[in-house]
Amino acid sequence: RKRDGKNGASVYDDAISDRTRQRAEIEKDISEALENSWFEAHFQPIVDVETQETRGYEALMRLRHGKKGLLAPANFIAVAEETGTIGLIGNQILDDALKNLASISKLPGMQNAYVAVNFSPLQFEPGLPIRIASQASRFGIRPSQLVVEITEAVLLHDNPEVRKILDQIHEFGCRIALDDFGTGYSSLSYLSRVPVDIIKIDQSFVRSIGTDQAIVAQKNRMLMESINAIAHKMNCTVIAEGVETTEQFKLLQSLGVDCAQGYLFSKPRFVPDLIREMTTSRKP
Numbered sequence: 001r002k003r004d005g006k007n008g009a010s011v012y013d014d015a016i017s018d019r020t021r022q023r024a025e026i027e028k029d030i031s032e033a034l035e036n037s038w039f040e041a042h043f044q045p046i047v048d049v050e051t052q053e054t055r056g057y058e059a060l061m062r063l064r065h066g067k068k069g070l071l072a073p074a075n076f077i078a079v080a081e082e083t084g085t086i087g088l089i090g091n092q093i094l095d096d097a098l099k100n101l102a103s104i105s106k107l108p109g110m111q112n113a114y115v116a117v118n119f120s121p122l123q124f125e126p127g128l129p130i131r132i133a134s135q136a137s138r139f140g141i142r143p144s145q146l147v148v149e150i151t152e153a154v155l156l157h158d159n160p161e162v163r164k165i166l167d168q169i170h171e172f173g174c175r176i177a178l179d180d181f182g183t184g185y186s187s188l189s190y191l192s193r194v195p196v197d198i199i200k201i202d203q204s205f206v207r208s209i210g211t212d213q214a215i216v217a218q219k220n221r222m223l224m225e226s227i228n229a230i231a232h233k234m235n236c237t238v239i240a241e242g243v244e245t246t247e248q249f250k251l252l253q254s255l256g257v258d259c260a261q262g263y264l265f266s267k268p269r270f271v272p273d274l275i276r277e278m279t280t281s282r283k284p
C-alpha cells in the first residue's frame with residue numbers, strides 16, 4: 001500500500017519498504033514452514049492420451065501455512081532460490097513425493113505409477129544422485145518410478161558438473177523430463193547434450209487452442225506437431241501440459257502426443273484426498 005507522499009521520493013521509499021516487508025514475510029513463512037514441515041507435494045495426474053489411464057503424477061509444491069492456508073509456489077520459489085533454502089525445501093518435497101507415491105503404488109493396478117518431481121538449478125550438487133537413491137530405497141520406490149523434471153535454467157551454462165549429475169541420475173534408472181519445452185532460448189541443443197527421456201510441451205502452446213485467435217492457434221498446432229516429431233525421433237515421450245478443454249485434448253490426440261496433463265483431468269490434489277477417492281469410487 002502506497003501513501004501519497006509530499007514528493008516523489010517518499011512515495012518511492014514507501015514502495016521499497018513495502019517490498020522489503022513483503023520479502024521479509026516470505027522469508028519468515030519459509031523458515032517457519034521448514035521447521036514445522038508445512039511443505040507438501042500435491043499430485044496432478046498425467047494421463048495416457050490413448051487409454052486415458054493415469055500413468056503417473058507431477059508433484060507440485062504447496063506450503064500449508066498454519067494461519068494463511070495453502071500457498072502456491074509462485075509466492076515463494078524465487079525467494080527460496082535467492083536465499084538458498086530451496087535445497088532444504090526440495091529435500092522435503094522429494095521425500096513427501098516418494099512417500100505419497102509409495103501409498104498410491106499399493107492400490108490395485110498402480111504398482112507402476114511414477115512421480116515427476118521438479119528440481120531447481122541449485123539442487124544439482126554432487127550429493128543429489130546418492131540422496132535420490134537412498135530415499136527411493138527407503139520408501140520402496142524403483143528408480144523407474146521417479147522422473148526428475150528440469151527446466152532450461154538447470155542447463156543454462158552447460159556446466160559439466162551438472163551434466164555429470166544428470167548422467168548419474170539417468171544411469172541409476174530415473175527418467176529426465178525437460179519442462180516448459182519450446183519457451184526458452186535454445187531448447188533443441190539440450191536434446192543432444194543431456195539424457196532427456198520426456199519432453200513436456202509448455203502450456204502456452206495448448207492454451208491458444210479453441211480461442212478466437214485462430215491464426216495463433218494454427219501456428220501453435222504446427223509447432224506442437226513439429227516438437228512431437230522431433231521428440232519421437234529422439235525416442236522421447238511427449239507430455240502436453242495445461243489441457244483444460246475436450247477440444248484441446250482431441251487435437252493432442254490427433255497430433256499423436258503420448259500423455260496429457262491439466263485441469264480437464266484434475267487439479268493438483270492433496271494425496272490423502274486423492275487416495276480416499278481412488279479407494280471409495282472404485283466400481284464393484
Ligand code: C2E
Pocket residue numbers: 044059060061072073074077090093117118119120179180241242243244261262263264268
Ligand atoms: P510447472 O512445473 O510448469 O507446473 C505446472 C503448473 O501449471 C502448476 O502450477 C500447475 O498447478 C499448473 N497447471 C496444471 N494444469 C493446469 C491447467 O490445466 N491450466 C492451468 N492454467 N494451469 C495448470 P503451480 O503448482 O502453481 O506451480 C508453478 C511452478 O512452480 C511450476 O511450474 C514449477 O516451475 C514450480 N514448482 C512447483 N513445485 C515445485 C517444486 O517442488 N520444486 C521446484 N523447484 N519448483 C516447483
Ligand code: CA
Pocket residue numbers: 058118149179
Ligand atoms: Ca514441472
Ligand code: CA
Pocket residue numbers: 179180200202203241
Ligand atoms: Ca511446465
Ligand code: CA
Pocket residue numbers: 180
Ligand atoms: Ca513453468
